[in-house]
Amino acid sequence: MWWITVGLVIVGILLMLVELLLVPGVGVAGFLGLASLVAACWYTFACIGYSGGWWVTVFVLAMLVVMTVVVLRNRTWKRFELKTEVNSRVNEESSLVNPGDKGVAQTRLAPMGTGRFGAVSCEVKSSDNSMIAAGTPLEVVAVENNQVIVKPIESNTK
Numbered sequence: 137m138w139w140i141t142v143g144l145v146i147v148g149i150l151l152m153l154v155e156l157l158l159v160p161g162v163g164v165a166g167f168l169g170l171a172s173l174v175a176a177c178w179y180t181f182a183c184i185g186y187s188g189g190w191w192v193t194v195f196v197l198a199m200l201v202v203m204t205v206v207v208l209r210n211r212t213w214k215r216f217e218l219k220t221e222v223n224s225r226v227n228e229e230s231s232l233v234n235p236g237d238k239g240v241a242q243t244r245l246a247p248m249g250t251g252r253f254g255a256v257s258c259e260v261k262s263s264d265n266s267m268i269a270a271g272t273p274l275e276v277v278a279v280e281n282n283q284v285i286v287k288p289i290e291s292n293t294k
Contacts, residue, residue, distance in 0.1 A: 141180045141192055148172030149199060156207050157216075173200075229258035230282045237276045238289065244270050251286060260284040 151169030159165055173196045181189030239253035241260075245268040251260035253276065262268055263277045263285050273289040 137183055141176050141184065141188075144172050144176035144179065145192070145196060145199075148176060148196070149203075152200070152203060156203065228282075229256050230279055230284050232256045233258060233276055233279060233284050235276050235278055239274050239276075239286075241268050241270050241272045241274055241286075241288075244268065245286075251284065258284055260286045263287045 148169045148171075151165045151172060155161075155163060155166035155169060177189060177193045177196060180192040233253050233256055237253045239251050241249060242252050242257060243249040245251075245260065245262045247262035247265040247267065248259060249268070249270075250257060251274050253274075260274065260276075261283055264287070268274070268286075268288050274286040275289050276284060277287050278285045
């Protein structure tokens with residue numbers, strides 16, 4: 137009958153580890169793991185004997201203390217941390233564009249889109265929040281807070 141106790145303890149410890157490492161929070165795995173450990177202690181007291189029940193209870197409590205100490209150590213969570221850094225910045229190309237530069241809308245501006253000014257392609261915004269079709273010639277009106285403000289260039293050919 138010890139195999140039932142051992143099975144309940146193993147299932148309880150595995151569920152507690154799943155709760156602590158895979159799906160942290162107070163969830164179903166933690167409650168089921170705790171219930172399995174309590175059931176193992178109860179079953180041992182009820183079916184195997186008083187001294188066996190105390191040994192299983194002491195073992196379960198020791199395992200819970202060890203798991204808690206290991207999880208609360210700082211180095212344990214360092215292994216799971218994402219170590220990459222994001223160094224990129226948004227719309228860096230806007231610093232290469234100056235008021236008065238002329239270019240073309242690569243995409244439709246509704247009122248934001250992409251414009252190309254020589255070799256520089258960056259996100260632009262229509263000065264009056266109007267829609268501007270792709271391929272329309274543009275002129276840079278201002279550059280404010282890394283945001284390029286443009287207006288369409290009127291063509292005088294009729």
